[in-house]
Amino acid sequence: MNFSHDLSELVDQLEPIARPGGEGRVLMVMGGSRGAGASTVARELARLSAQRSRRGVWLYDLDFNGNPQSEAAHVRGEVFDARFGREPFWSIKSGENPARIVARQSVVSNLFVTQLQARRGTVEQVGLRAAPEYWQAVRQSIDLAVIDAPASSRAPLAMVGDVDGVILVADARLTRTDGLLARRQSIEARGGIVAGVILNRAGFERSVA
Numbered sequence: 001m002n003f004s005h006d007l008s009e010l011v012d013q014l015e016p017i018a019r020p021g022g023e024g025r026v027l028m029v030m031g032g033s034r035g036a037g038a039s040t041v042a043r044e045l046a047r048l049s050a051q052r053s054r055r056g057v058w059l060y061d062l063d064f065n066g067n068p069q070s071e072a073a074h075v076r077g078e079v080f081d082a083r084f085g086r087e088p089f090w091s092i093k094s095g096e097n098p099a100r101i102v103a104r105q106s107v108v109s110n111l112f113v114t115q116l117q118a119r120r121g122t123v124e125q126v127g128l129r130a131a132p133e134y135w136q137a138v139r140q141s142i143d144l145a146v147i148d149a150p151a152s153s154r155a156p157l158a159m160v161g162d163v164d165g166v167i168l169v170a171d172a173r174l175t176r177t178d179g180l181l182a183r184r185q186s187i188e189a190r191g192g193i194v195a196g197v198i199l200n201r202a203g204f205e206r207s208v209a
Contacts, residue, residue, distance in 0.1 A: 024140075038169040154186075161190055
């Protein structure tokens with residue numbers, strides 16, 4: 001796929017990004033397999049949407065080991081609490097050591113990216129869970145939330161019933177579709193909606209935000 005063209009068309013289909021009544025959307029991007037390029041798709045979708053946003057677009061990075069989206073999006077400046085005043089979708093086990101998930105603004109206007117802040121080696125586990133009230137607060141506060149869900153983990157499946165749709169990213173190099181179909185079935189079995197499938201032929205290049 002050509003990111004600048006194909007994802008622009010996807011953003012066009014989301015217009016207006018904020019729905020009638022001022023509510024934003026929550027979309028999850030998930031790879032049908034490892035290396036499908038879902039993180040790049042999520043980042044580009046967030047970047048393009050931010051260019052048309054008034055209230056902001058948040059990119060949620062669920063790869064807590066390194067938070068690569070923060071580096072790729074060149075975050076900087078002020079730190080924002082990502083809890084939106086609600087019980088969040090995550091739980092962090094770090095003993096007595098402080099740990100939290102925050103958002104920082106990218107060099108792209110109106111684009112914010114989450115990251116886990118903690119002392120190195122102190123986080124034992126990050127759990128994910130359903131949190132419908134949290135996501136409703138997000139919809140009321142921003143235009144679009146894009147969740148980058150690692151294909152290597154099943155934990156994000158706990159959240160699919162709370163989002164407005166899941167976009168699956170398929171690796172064009174793979175000829176078998178068993179894994180993609182299994183992922184779709186897992187999403188739908190948990191009350192999620194597969195909003196579409198992107199066949200990624202882009203060579204999985206990284207973009208500069």
